Amino acid sequence: MSMSLEQKLSDRSAHLGVIGLGYVGLPLLVEFARAGFKAIGVDVDPARCAKVNDGVSYVKDVPSKELSAFAREGRIRATTDFEVLREMDGVNICVPTPLRKSRDPDVSYIVAAVDEIAPRLHPGQIIILESTTYPGTTEELILPKLEAEGLTVGRDFYLAFSPERVDPGNPVYQTRNIPKVVGGVTPECTRLAMLLYKQCLDTVVPVSSTRTAEMVKLLENTFRSVNIGLVNELALMSDKMGMDVWEIIDAAATKPFGFMPFYPGPGLGGHCIPVDPFYLSWKARASGFEARFIELAGQVNSQMPYYVAARVARALNGEKKAVNGSRILVVGVAYKADIDDVRESPSLDILEILRGQGAEVSYHDPYVPQVRTDHLSLAGQPLTAESVKRADCVVVATAHSGIDYDMILQHAPLIVDTRNVYKGRRDPRIARL
Numbered sequence: 001m002s003m004s005l006e007q008k009l010s011d012r013s014a015h016l017g018v019i020g021l022g023y024v025g026l027p028l029l030v031e032f033a034r035a036g037f038k039a040i041g042v043d044v045d046p047a048r049c050a051k052v053n054d055g056v057s058y059v060k061d062v063p064s065k066e067l068s069a070f071a072r073e074g075r076i077r078a079t080t081d082f083e084v085l086r087e088m089d090g091v092n093i094c095v096p097t098p099l100r101k102s103r104d105p106d107v108s109y110i111v112a113a114v115d116e117i118a119p120r121l122h123p124g125q126i127i128i129l130e131s132t133t134y135p136g137t138t139e140e141l142i143l144p145k146l147e148a149e150g151l152t153v154g155r156d157f158y159l160a161f162s163p164e165r166v167d168p169g170n171p172v173y174q175t176r177n178i179p180k181v182v183g184g185v186t187p188e189c190t191r192l193a194m195l196l197y198k199q200c201l202d203t204v205v206p207v208s209s210t211r212t213a214e215m216v217k218l219l220e221n222t223f224r225s226v227n228i229g230l231v232n233e234l235a236l237m238s239d240k241m242g243m244d245v246w247e248i249i250d251a252a253a254t255k256p257f258g259f260m261p262f263y264p265g266p267g268l269g270g271h272c273i274p275v276d277p278f279y280l281s282w283k284a285r286a287s288g289f290e291a292r293f294i295e296l297a298g299q300v301n302s303q304m305p306y307y308v309a310a311r312v313a314r315a316l317n318g319e320k321k322a323v324n325g326s327r328i329l330v331v332g333v334a335y336k337a338d339i340d341d342v343r344e345s346p347s348l349d350i351l352e353i354l355r356g357q358g359a360e361v362s363y364h365d366p367y368v369p370q371v372r373t374d375h376l377s378l379a380g381q382p383l384t385a386e387s388v389k390r391a392d393c394v395v396v397a398t399a400h401s402g403i404d405y406d407m408i409l410q411h412a413p414l415i416v417d418t419r420n421v422y423k424g425r426r427d428p429r430i431a432r433l
């Protein structure tokens with residue numbers, strides 16, 4: 001069984017499926033096609049499937065030109081019909097893993113995907129989970145569902161976990177050149193999963209188990225969350241002590257060893273850093289272990305939008321103005337620079353908090369034409385000298401590279417700069433984080 005899968009992977013005649021065609025799944029599908037595999041995407045969203053089939057990319061890192069060429073040549077296809085999984089030699093699962101309102105893991109998307117795979121599982125097939133999740137998911141949740149069909153892992157079919165580390169918008173590191181960590185349920189599962197990725201990615205890093213591979217991703221993202229939490233706390237502390245945290249970090253970063261700079265900001269955003277560490281703390285709690293760093297970093301980071309709102313209030317106060325009735329223009333609502341993703345974005349919290357305090361809020365973001373949350377529905381505004389002059393305060397919340405920050409500085413009566421875009425500029429109208 002593994003011989004024929006090995007053969008198909010090696011000569012790239014294998015048919016590879018990707019379930020979930022988002023920021024992670026679509027770039028992976030394209031890498032499979034680039035390597036010469038026939039790649040089929042399955043997504044519950046018919047609009048996304050139609051776009052893929054029409055060669056229209058909705059993920060910034062995937063060029064429409066390349067996608068349309070692959071779609072035209074029949075090397076990429078997308079469908080909502082899970083029946084295609086029967087033809088697949090490999091299936092990668094890239095569905096969302098959000099938190100529930102109670103901050104517990106919501107693995108329902110993984111369960112839904114596996115429930116579609118299980119009745120179509122066939123001998124010689126390899127299944128790889130890429131969604132970020134708690135250690136144990138692959139073996140405790142997925143394996144029993146697949147083996148219930150009567151096939152045995154490592155002998156009849158293969159199962160592995162490989163965390164996705166893609167960083168949307170990163171011009172240097174993309175799916176292909178980010179080393180891929182892989183852990184299989186059995187050594188044969190690891191070997192075949194590695195073989196699959198080696199066909200299309202530059203570097204593959206094996207680990208001893210699925211549980212280890214799951215934990216690797218959570219260590220990486222917890223590391224970021226905790227360090228950002230630390231530096232956010234230092235920013236608050238420096239403000240109280242009348243010091244410039246940005247200058248302190250830049251000077252510390254000149255140390256050539258033992259220090260890695262992290263920067264404060266208006267809060268965490270995106271589908272990963274604010275979410276993933278809680279997958280780990282939830283699982284740790286089930287083992288009777290309290291993950292204190294994760295909880296503390298979560299508390300500090302989630303308070304940052306409130307701190308930014310307080311900073312706006314303080315800046316306005318200096319001008320004898322109240323938040324209530326002031327016009328606040330937020331520049332940047334994507335959670336990080338040069339992307340269009342607003343999931344968990346702290347800018348949305350800042351807009352909601354200030355609006356709740358009576359401000360007249362608006363935003364500009366070249367990547368995000370409109371935002372809609374439970375409490376907010378806004379269309380983006382053009383960034384002009386007039387719109388900047390009209391605002392009582394401009395909040396720079398995301399450091400998009402295409403923004404004319406000099407123009408903002410020329411016309412804004414007050415600026416709260418949460419990203420240090422005005423590094424080194426001494427101007428009484430600028431309030432830094």
Ligand SMILES: NC(=O)c1ccc[n+]([C@@H]2O[C@H](COP(=O)([O-])OP(=O)(O)OC[C@H]3O[C@@H](n4cnc5c(N)ncnc54)[C@H](O)[C@@H]3O)[C@@H](O)[C@H]2O)c1
Nearest residue numbers: 020021022023024043044045094095097112113131132164
């Ligand atoms: N976005 C990132 O930067 C990033 C980076 C690394 C890892 N991850 C992880 O990768 C996973 C996917 O994240 P994403 O950002 O690509 O999500 P996404 O929301 O961009 O895409 C997920 C896709 O899955 C589809 N989907 C949902 N349920 C489905 C089902 N049952 N069957 C088929 N399709 C289904 C959705 O319609 C959507 O198109 C998550 O676990 C995330 O934590 C994300």
